[in-house]
Amino acid sequence: MHFTELALNKPILKAIYEKNYDEPTQVQELAIPLILERKDLIASAQTGTGKTAAFALPILQLLFHQQDASKNAKKIRALVVSPTRELAVQIEAEFKDYSKYTNLRTACVFGGTSIDSQKDVLRKGVDILIATPGRLLDLRKQEALHLDSVEVLVLDEADLMLDMGFIDDVRKIERMCPEEKQTLLFSATMPAKVIHLAASILKNPERVEVSPSGTSAKNVLQLLYYVPKSSKIELCLHLLRNEIQGNILIFRRTKNGVDKLENTLLKNDFKVESLHGDKTQSARQTALNKFKNGEVNILIATDVASRGIDIDELDVVINFDLPNIPETYVHRIGRTGRAGNTGTSYSFCAADEKAYVKNIQKLIQKSIQVVEDHPHPLDPKAKPQVHKKKGGSKHKSGRKSAASKKNKKRWY
Incomplete structure (x- = not known):
C-alpha cells in the first residue's frame, strides 16, 4: 500500500x-x-x-x-x-x-x-x-x-x-x-x-x-543465563568485558537497582548513563542525548523511564532483572533488532525468577536459549531466598507495661 x-x-x-x-x-x-x-x-x-x-x-x-x-x-x-x-x-x-x-x-x-x-x-x-x-x-x-x-x-x-x-x-x-x-x-x-x-x-x-503481545522480535537472538542473585553484577561485568559490544540498554526493576549498577560500572571505567523516575527532566534528557550521540554506550533504565524513548541502532538489551509481566519482556527485547537489523538480548535469571521465565516462554511459545558456559552458574537445586525479619520484636510476648504491673487505680 x-x-x-x-x-x-x-x-x-x-x-x-x-x-x-x-x-x-x-x-x-x-x-x-x-x-x-x-x-x-x-x-x-x-x-x-x-x-x-x-x-x-x-x-x-x-x-x-x-x-x-x-x-x-x-x-x-x-x-x-x-x-x-x-x-x-x-x-x-x-x-x-x-x-x-x-x-x-x-x-x-x-x-x-x-x-x-x-x-x-x-x-x-x-x-x-x-x-x-x-x-x-x-x-x-x-x-x-x-x-x-x-x-x-x-x-x-x-x-x-x-x-x-x-x-x-x-x-x-x-x-x-x-x-x-x-x-x-x-x-x-x-x-x-x-x-x-x-x-x-x-x-x-x-x-x-500489530505484532501481537506474544510475538517476540524475529531479529533478536535471545540468551538466558541462570545466575545467583548475588552474582548478577559479576556476570554483567564479565559479559561487558568479554562478549558484549555496541549500544547497550540494561533494564533493572527499581530505581535503587539502577543507581547501584551505574555506580559499579562507572567504577569499572565503563561509559554509562541512567534513567529513572526520580531524575529531573533535564537530567533524563541529558542522559538520553549522551547515549544517542555516542558519548556513552550503556544506558541503564527502569521500564517506566524507558517507555516512549526512541533509540535507533540498539545492539543489545540486558534484562538484569527479569520482568514479572511476560509482555514487558517482549516489549524490552523489541527495542533491538529493528528495521531489518539484528540484535541480542541477555536475560539473567536468579532462583526466585524461574517462574517468570516459564510465563515468558509460554507467551512467546518458544524456549529461550540457555547459556551454561559462564563463570557464575546457578546451582540447579538453589532455592529462592527467603528474607526473614532480623531479631523480631524487642518485647517479649504477653508483656505488661510497668504501669499495669503496679496495681494502682486508673483515673478512668
Missing part, C-alpha cells in the same frame, strides 16, 4: 514524503482508515511500529477543514494524553512535522517546567494539545484551558499510564471532554486493567493488533 491510498490530503502527503516515508507501516495501514471513519479504536502496538503517525495523520486530516480559524478562535479539538514528558515531547515533534504545510497549531504541556509559559501558549489558541495527566488537570483547575470542544481523545501508552497510577486522572480527563467525542486507545500490552478501562470509556471500538 502507498500513502496516497489512505485518503490524506496533499499538504499532509507532502510532509510525509519529506520524511522519506513511502509506505505506511502495518498499524498505520489498519488504523488510519478506521480513525478517518470516526470510529473508536483500541490498538495494541509496540513502540517503533509507527503508532504515533497512525493517530497523528488521520487527526490532522479530520481537523484540516477547521485549520483557518483565527488564532484566538482556535479551540482544543484533539487531545493526546501521554504518561511521560519524553513521550509527550516526541509526539509533539511528529505532529509538527506532519502539519508543517497546514495552519493547524500543536502545543505540549507537562510538569516540571513553568506553568505560566504554557498558559501563554494556550492563550494564543491551539488545535491539538499533547499533555501529561497531572499538568493537564492543573491547567484545567486554573481555567487555563477548556476541553468542551475536543473531537478526538487519544490515550497513548495506556498500560504505562495505569502502571504509573494515572487511572483516576484519565477518567477525570475523559469526563471533561464531550460525550460524543471519538476515543483512541493505544497500548503496547493489553493487561486486564487496560481492557477494563477501554470497555468503560470507548463506544463499540474497532480492534487493531
Whole structure:
C-alpha cells in the first residue's frame, strides 16, 4: 500500500514524503482508515511500529477543514494524553512535522517546567494539545484551558499510564471532554486493567493488533543465563568485558537497582548513563542525548523511564532483572533488532525468577536459549531466598507495661 491510498490530503502527503516515508507501516495501514471513519479504536502496538503517525495523520486530516480559524478562535479539538514528558515531547515533534504545510497549531504541556509559559501558549489558541495527566488537570483547575470542544481523545501508552497510577486522572480527563467525542486507545500490552478501562470509556471500538503481545522480535537472538542473585553484577561485568559490544540498554526493576549498577560500572571505567523516575527532566534528557550521540554506550533504565524513548541502532538489551509481566519482556527485547537489523538480548535469571521465565516462554511459545558456559552458574537445586525479619520484636510476648504491673487505680 502507498500513502496516497489512505485518503490524506496533499499538504499532509507532502510532509510525509519529506520524511522519506513511502509506505505506511502495518498499524498505520489498519488504523488510519478506521480513525478517518470516526470510529473508536483500541490498538495494541509496540513502540517503533509507527503508532504515533497512525493517530497523528488521520487527526490532522479530520481537523484540516477547521485549520483557518483565527488564532484566538482556535479551540482544543484533539487531545493526546501521554504518561511521560519524553513521550509527550516526541509526539509533539511528529505532529509538527506532519502539519508543517497546514495552519493547524500543536502545543505540549507537562510538569516540571513553568506553568505560566504554557498558559501563554494556550492563550494564543491551539488545535491539538499533547499533555501529561497531572499538568493537564492543573491547567484545567486554573481555567487555563477548556476541553468542551475536543473531537478526538487519544490515550497513548495506556498500560504505562495505569502502571504509573494515572487511572483516576484519565477518567477525570475523559469526563471533561464531550460525550460524543471519538476515543483512541493505544497500548503496547493489553493487561486486564487496560481492557477494563477501554470497555468503560470507548463506544463499540474497532480492534487493531500489530505484532501481537506474544510475538517476540524475529531479529533478536535471545540468551538466558541462570545466575545467583548475588552474582548478577559479576556476570554483567564479565559479559561487558568479554562478549558484549555496541549500544547497550540494561533494564533493572527499581530505581535503587539502577543507581547501584551505574555506580559499579562507572567504577569499572565503563561509559554509562541512567534513567529513572526520580531524575529531573533535564537530567533524563541529558542522559538520553549522551547515549544517542555516542558519548556513552550503556544506558541503564527502569521500564517506566524507558517507555516512549526512541533509540535507533540498539545492539543489545540486558534484562538484569527479569520482568514479572511476560509482555514487558517482549516489549524490552523489541527495542533491538529493528528495521531489518539484528540484535541480542541477555536475560539473567536468579532462583526466585524461574517462574517468570516459564510465563515468558509460554507467551512467546518458544524456549529461550540457555547459556551454561559462564563463570557464575546457578546451582540447579538453589532455592529462592527467603528474607526473614532480623531479631523480631524487642518485647517479649504477653508483656505488661510497668504501669499495669503496679496495681494502682486508673483515673478512668
